[in-house]
Amino acid sequence: MIKNNLKNRKKIDSIFKVASKIITWSSLVVLAVLLYHVSITGISKLSLDFLNNFPSRFPHKAGIKSALSGSIWMLTFVTLISVPIGVLSAIYLEEYSKKNRITRFVEINIANLAGVPSIVYGILGLAIFVRFFQLDRSVLAGSFTMSLLILPVIIISSREAIRAVPKSIRLGAYAVGATKYQTIRHHVIPIALPGILTGVILSMSRAIGETAPLIMIGALTYVAFVPETVMDPFTTLPIQVFNWASRPQAAFHEVAAAGIIILLIVLLFMNAIAIFLRNYSNKKYDF
């Protein structure tokens, strides 16, 4: 395979090096192009009115008030439902469960659930929450569906954070007589917390951007009010963007771009918090 021709071999190497460098950086340019394209299309529509108006048949009047508040409502309940369950599952799998077949099965199952297409969760939500529990197309039905969707992600990332806590911490706690629960509650969790929160925020940003499952449970309707109870119908930012983007008129595409700008600002803000937490955790506990 390796020919005795040094000049040629070095040439191939440097060509490959330059080519891979060019390919890598030019793929990253896509992000810049995307952001630039969305910004110049949507910036003219961006205003306080846009944030304060409800969706409308007229592009110049359309706003995202109901979508933004719907997203916030849903995110609140998704957090309340999925974070406790996800973190507790992660604690169980990492700290309590024995390495047997059942545990292995649960692990494979969670890994597979993380790969199930989001639209399948939508169908699950439609059958279980909308129809069986008769929650209709409410905030609650959407939140439950979305919680099931992001649970595997929260579990997987929380487990990684818990696993990163050094064994010596646990042994130290046991040595002074702490029980297992006390060890976990007072030592493992506080140390793993920044890592867990990073995972939680990243899965929340997934929940904010998901569209398909909510369309399945019927959240794509004309909603010109802010939800007041958990049983009210709602719409969310990405659904509103989808609605505008799928219309043929170019004016609505501008509105969609403005909606995307808001959505990306929210996501960027959440990512910034996650990155901050990650750096913070790296600094504080350096074992």
Next chain:
Amino acid sequence: MKLIFKRKSKLKEIFFEKIFALCSYLSILTTVLIIYILATESFQFFKQIPITDFLFGTHWEPLLEPKSFGVLPLLFGTLLIVIGSALISIPLGLIIAIYLSQYASSKARRIIKPILEILAGIPTVVYGYFALTFITPIIRIIFPDAEIFNALSGSIVVGIMILPMVASLCDDALQAVPKSLKQGGYALGTTSFEVIKGILIPSAFSGIISSFVLAVSRAFGETMAVTLAAGATPRFTINPLESIQTMTAYIVQVSLGDTPQGGIEYQTIFAVAGLLFIVTLMMNLFSNYIMHKYREVYD
């Protein structure tokens, strides 16, 4: 006193363990429910439509008379997107991973990695918008006979979407190869390219292949971008310039319309979703399998 305290705290210990265990079994319940719902509703559907008609029929027209329920057009539409996006994301993703793990300075890594994370975090509906308003017009300049909704635009955008995932999974796999193997290669006087070709890629092969399978599975289930960009015309075609419909896009189309519940049109989405679930599940299990079966363990 002491004993009572002990027993109480013991009870507390057991109580918490049980609660924690309950939470982790919820994931099994989720899987069971998904399978149960897809199975029962699809069963209703297959009572009326023979399963062979569904799997091998070449005409998909469930909403208009005369109805016909051959899933192949949807499957071909999906495959067109999957293959197109794989052709983009797999080679590029691998090359990015190689650049990151082998050539990039640590400063470059610190810039590239977060950008990849941001790209991976952008909602799919945004990519769909991007395809519709940016990629499609460019395609229509190059190929004037391309339709407004076309499979090519959908494939490209799904390819861009799964690129960060392929890149970071391959990067993880390449990073896991021990330094000593690389250094052994260099000690024999090989160039970087030869180390990559002869040592890094073969050693990380299981991780790389499993990341490819995961990416394909992700493209298979991708919904919003293809709904926006690739259209809603189920066609038995391999021409990427035509409008097609994927399985996921069909499910969205039905749920957007006002199809009455319980009818056969409504049950089609469960049959299609069942097929989608089975295919992605197989791919995910397969990816998991090669990851563990063929992993080279170095220590």
